[in-house]
Amino acid sequence: MGLRLRIVGKAVLGICAGLLLAACAEDFGPDQHGRKVTAASLDGQWLIINYWAEWCAPCRTEIPELNALEEALKSRSARVIGVNFDALQGDDLKRAADSFDIRFTVLAQDPAGRFELPRNDVLPVTYIVDADGKLRERLVGEQTSAGLQEHLKRLRGQ
Template identity: 45%
Template structure:
């Protein structure tokens, strides 16, 4: 009985936890999960990475369309004015996080840059993509993952 009560208490705590939020360059809170059902492309970049520089216009275009959220993370963990200057130097027009979400996602740092993690609307890492991506390749990846997730959910509900 004692273990059951501990389990119930723990379950209630887990159910009440809010999604982990991070802070962007403007000081605004940002969640990896989406209340609007949007997928997220979480991109790791570095100022010294030429393929990262080449990829930024594609990510800017993806972000401006609004179908897929785009968040950037500086691989070198720059802070403050240094981070702002790096984002400006690369002409990054999508939100950049002030801290890395890797610990919250329970994944190791990427070994190759650029690295883009595709995250479901519920905040789950669904794909890890290494090397430069295009707007089209990211949209196709999200579409495939979304269809796969929808099929999986249908199967679970029909089996449940």
């Protein structure tokens, strides 16, 4: 009887641990290319989350700056993530991202709930989220790569 109880106990413990890990590692959904963006690929990194739309003129001039920033951050545990303000999906999202020549990941699913980002009705808007998933700064208006790098440096205490 004791052996059976230990086996059942280990099985229950294993199932609970698996469920907890699965809940902590919820994926981000697909990107603009339909590829799954895993939690492991973004968790533990600083995120620069930018909301953009096709009708937003400042967004068009900001995107090249964000492309440059993504390139500059490759080895610094930080990523640029885009979110389409109009919630485009599938082929529409890919077409819009391609028309802007976006070279960073654009999420098809809005991560606002995950990071408790406040809704903003002005574009562009950029949020800086730390490696623990905590919102650290909200920046309204067009940003530059150099300016965002300065914000990151200050927030990281460097």
